[in-house]
Amino acid sequence: MWVSQLELVNFRSYEKLAIELSPQNIALVGHNGRGKTNLVEAIGFAATHSSHRVANSTALIRKGSDQSVIRLRTVNPDGSGAMLELEINEGRPNRVRVNRNQLPRLRDALGQLRCVVFAPEDLRLIKGDPSDRRRFTDDIMVQVAPRYAGVRAEYDKVVRQRNTLLRSGRADQSALDVWDEQLVRIGSELAWGRRNAWRRLDEHVTAMYDVISAESGSASALYRSVAQGAASLEEVASRMTEELARRRREELARGITLVGPHRDDVDFQLDGHPARSYASHGESWSLALAVKLASFRVLADLAGDPPVLILDDVFAELDEQRRQQLLESISDADQVIATAAVRSDIPEGFASRWITIDRADERSAVTYDDGQGV
Amino acid sequence: MYDPVIGELVEELGRFPGVGPKSAQRIAYWVLDADAEEIEQLAKVLVEVKRRVKFCKVCGNVADDDLCRICRDENRDPTMICVVEESKDVIAIERTREFAGRYHVLGGAISPIDGIGPDDLRIHELLPRLADGQVREVIIATDPNLEGEATATYLTRLLADFDLEVTRPASGLPVGGDLEYADEVTLGRAMAARRSSAGKAGVE
Numbered sequence: 271m272w273v274s275q276l277e278l279v280n281f282r283s284y285e286k287l288a289i290e291l292s293p294q295n296i297a298l299v300g301h302n303g304r305g306k307t308n309l310v311e312a313i314g315f316a317a318t319h320s321s322h323r324v325a326n327s328t329a330l331i332r333k334g335s336d337q338s339v340i341r342l343r344t345v346n347p348d349g350s351g352a353m354l355e356l357e358i359n360e361g362r363p364n365r366v367r368v369n370r371n372q373l374p375r376l377r378d379a380l381g382q383l384r385c386v387v388f389a390p391e392d393l394r395l396i397k398g399d400p401s402d403r404r405r406f407t408d409d410i411m412v413q414v415a416p417r418y419a420g421v422r423a424e425y426d427k428v429v430r431q432r433n434t435l436l437r438s439g440r441a442d443q444s445a446l447d448v449w450d451e452q453l454v455r456i457g458s459e460l461a462w463g464r465r466n467a468w469r470r471l472d473e474h475v476t477a478m479y480d481v482i483s484a485e486s487g488s489a490s491a492l493y494r495s496v497a498q499g500a501a502s503l504e505e506v507a508s509r510m511t512e513e514l515a516r517r518r519r520e521e522l523a524r525g526i527t528l529v530g531p532h533r534d535d536v537d538f539q540l541d542g543h544p545a546r547s548y549a550s551h552g553e554s555w556s557l558a559l560a561v562k563l564a565s566f567r568v569l570a571d572l573a574g575d576p577p578v579l580i581l582d583d584v585f586a587e588l589d590e591q592r593r594q595q596l597l598e599s600i601s602d603a604d605q606v607i608a609t610a611a612v613r614s615d616i617p618e619g620f621a622s623r624w625i626t627i628d629r630a631d632e633r634s635a636v637t638y639d640d641g642q643g644v
Numbered sequence: 645m646y647d648p649v650i651g652e653l654v655e656e657l658g659r660f661p662g663v664g665p666k667s668a669q670r671i672a673y674w675v676l677d678a679d680a681e682e683i684e685q686l687a688k689v690l691v692e693v694k695r696r697v698k699f700c701k702v703c704g705n706v707a708d709d710d711l712c713r714i715c716r717d718e719n720r721d722p723t724m725i726c727v728v729e730e731s732k733d734v735i736a737i738e739r740t741r742e743f744a745g746r747y748h749v750l751g752g753a754i755s756p757i758d759g760i761g762p763d764d765l766r767i768h769e770l771l772p773r774l775a776d777g778q779v780r781e782v783i784i785a786t787d788p789n790l791e792g793e794a795t796a797t798y799l800t801r802l803l804a805d806f807d808l809e810v811t812r813p814a815s816g817l818p819v820g821g822d823l824e825y826a827d828e829v830t831l832g833r834a835m836a837a838r839r840s841s842a843g844k845a846g847v848e
Binding site for chain 1: 756
């Protein structure tokens with residue numbers, strides 16, 4: 271899959287911006303502060319409906335406006351494609367249109383654009399909170415099997431209901447049993463879905479880390495959950511039930527649900543040591559990139575058609591040998607968009623189109639060059 | 645913006661379910677244009693309904709007397725009770741004309757966030773109805789959402805000790821709809837609960 275056109279209206283620093291993209295690889299060059307990352311963010315937002323930089327989408331709207339629009343055209347290898355239009359609104363729900371038809375729910379448009387973004391903020395995957403790792407896991411899981419979007423939303427509701435009950439002073443045996451059953455029914459499904467996502471991801475994390483890391487260590491990922499080591503969905507459910515019985519008193523005392531996939535985490539390890547506390551900054555960066563590339567591999571295998579891959583400021587961190595190894599490992603991509611501050615940070619022979627961004631204000635100056643660069 | 649009297653009317657109308665500020669304004673101006681008689685009639689009906697309508701002592705459905713229309717009807721099958729959340733669910737099921745039994749209206753669903761527990765629902769009133777052994781089947785037709793499922797779970801556990809069959813309506817694809825537009829959860833459930841298409845008809 272690739273993106274052929276991108277148009278932004280009142281998005282971040284841009285009042286209006288339109289760029290033409292080509293299949294194959296694109297180098298997006300511009301000095302820091304010129305808005306390269308805003309472009310990356312816009313494409314990522316169109317794919318996932320969330321930003322890798324901010325939690326609230328209204329932060330993406332240009333100052334002085336109450337709406338921003340991301341409009342882009344996707345093309346599949348068979349020539350089919352869609353016009354995807356996202357409206358980010360202040361004070362009103364965001365809306366999405368596909369081929370000019372408005373869809374009833376935002377999430378109905380997930381999957382129209384499949385895209386993996388790696389940006390410096392992804393260091394959070396290694397060093398950040400467990401919630402960052404759960405969010406990443408859920409994004410992949412939903413892309414692998416869309417019905418999990420519903421499961422996850424439902425699970426959040428169960429936990430809220432159950433926590434309210436635990437704190438209400440009305441949490442007797444029979445009232446709790448009812449919510450335990452809902453928690454187990456939906457929670458086991460969520461945990462099993464995540465467990466399956468990590469079974470697909472794990473080996474790719476190890477392989478991609480070998481490709482990009484200068485250090486010799488070996489990386490792995492371990493999904494920590496009630497589902498860990500379970501052989502079936504039923505086994506996850508029965509473990510949750512046992513665990514709930516065991517911790518009921520503690521749950522009542524603390525007024526909070528202590529068992530279930532909302533407390534899961536992913537342990538990234540380097541040579542068997544937990545990366546969160548043990549890895550250097552460089553190792554953490556490599557590991558975060560490896561995790562994102564692993565998700566690219568999983569999504570490519572799954573659809574038979576690789577997603578768009580966006581690498582924000584990646585090549586500057588890699589030496590020539592690892593640049594080439596990385597490019598080789600993603601050579602099946604239809605489109606890779608790489609950003610860099612200067613041309614020399616983009617590997618020779620990588621780009622079929624160079625896009626230079628000169629200003630980040632109202633009317634960004636964009637120039638194209640379809641040669642091989644300097 | 646409005647004259648105070650009109651403003652008050654718009655505000656009152658805006659509290660109706662499904663009526664937003666725009667609709668409230670439209671209705672308010674319709675009221676202003678309408679004949680005084682018409683409006684008096686409307687006001688009378690509103691007051692009357694509130695004064696006269698009660699809830700059935702047996703099933704909790706809306707009624708104009710101690711018993712509702714369905715509980716009074718001796719032709720209804722006394723061996724089946726369909727448990728629903730609201731009176732409006734009774735109307736929905738009645739429209740199908742597929743169910744000839746009786747109802748039990750709970751008055752909501754279990755939802756700790758809204759402060760509703762099993763004791764706040766008309767569950768105590770259900771149990772005596774099952775005591776004499778006449779009822780053979782209880783159909784739990786709560787909403788197919790989280791709170792409805794939780795309520796169904798509670799009832800199922802509660803009724804396990806009774807000698808009767810407890811069932812739930814099947815969930816699946818809407819008739820006359822397009823498969824491609826079904827949401828993932830509905831379609832997923834429908835696939836999981838699929839049945840043989842050979843069935844009873846015409847297979848030798």
